[in-house]
Amino acid sequence: MKKLLFLMLAVLPLAATARENIVSMTPRENVPAEVAAAPLYGKTMVIFGDSYVKNHVRPITETWHYKIAAKYNMRYRNYGWNGNAISIDRTAEGFGPAMYERYTEMTDTADYVIIMAGHNDAAMFGSRVTPENFKEKLKIFCEGLIDKFPSARIVFITPWNVPRDGFPQVIDILKEVCASYAIPVYDAAHESGIYVWNEKFRRMYFQAPTDTAHLNSAGHDLFMGRAERFLLSL
Numbered sequence: 082m083k084k085l086l087f088l089m090l091a092v093l094p095l096a097a098t099a100r101e102n103i104v105s106m107t108p109r110e111n112v113p114a115e116v117a118a119a120p121l122y123g124k125t126m127v128i129f130g131d132s133y134v135k136n137h138v139r140p141i142t143e144t145w146h147y148k149i150a151a152k153y154n155m156r157y158r159n160y161g162w163n164g165n166a167i168s169i170d171r172t173a174e175g176f177g178p179a180m181y182e183r184y185t186e187m188t189d190t191a192d193y194v195i196i197m198a199g200h201n202d203a204a205m206f207g208s209r210v211t212p213e214n215f216k217e218k219l220k221i222f223c224e225g226l227i228d229k230f231p232s233a234r235i236v237f238i239t240p241w242n243v244p245r246d247g248f249p250q251v252i253d254i255l256k257e258v259c260a261s262y263a264i265p266v267y268d269a270a271h272e273s274g275i276y277v278w279n280e281k282f283r284r285m286y287f288q289a290p291t292d293t294a295h296l297n298s299a300g301h302d303l304f305m306g307r308a309e310r311f312l313l314s315l
Contacts, residue, residue: 100177100186102159104141106151121153121312124192127233128159129184133197133240135161137288137295145296145305146195149312160187166201168218169209176201181222184229193312194230197238197269199251200294206247216254223262234315235264238308242270243293244278267311273304 109116116122128134128146136144141159150157164176165183172178180198187194202210226235237259239252252270259266269275276282277293284290286300296304 125156127191130198132163143298145301200240203247203251
């Protein structure tokens with residue numbers, strides 16, 4: 082019995098960090114001077130969120146955030162969880178605790194903390210997610226992030242401009258609440274160049290023609306430049 086208890090306790094730390102995806106990368110050699118001089122160079126990037134971050138069924142190495150980290154020889158930690166929501170617990174569905182609670186699983190060491198989330202809250206807006214609850218939980222989330230990462234650059238990236246009810250409301254609340262905490266927001270709904278509503282575009286740049294969330298490798302390459310300029314501007 083004592084041996085069994087020891088084994089159970091031994092695996093607890095592993096369970097606590099099960100959603101941390103650390104993808105090894107080979108440091109670039111012969112780095113251009115302008116890359117080596119950039120503020121991102123050699124820093125630690127922590128990215129947290131839903132399947133936009135986990136990359137759904139495709140490898141994390143295809144994502145724009147991994148590619149930026151590789152370009153700038155950054156340490157990279159990915160806490161993406163498919164189906165995860167900011168404001169509601171989806172553990173029973175296999176999609177994990179709400180982000181406003183789950184953020185505590187992240188490492189405390191980070192120079193850049195990127196939150197890309199809200200798609201799943203928007204998809205359930207008006208049913209399981211209300212404006213009041215979403216705003217309340219987002220405030221808790223923002224306060225927790227600032228307390229956990231007081232010296233890091235914390236940013237939010239909104240969902241794409243998905244042509245369904247719930248997305249405009251969630252995006253507006255994200256921008257309003259983050260502004261009240263002086264947290265920069267990249268408005269991917271209006272500034273990303275990602276045309277979710279166009280079927281030809283989705284066939285070229287999303288993981289499936291009917292997909293309205295997950296970019297393929299070419300789609301990540303398309304968005305990477307805009308995201309990179311935003312991070313360099315912080």
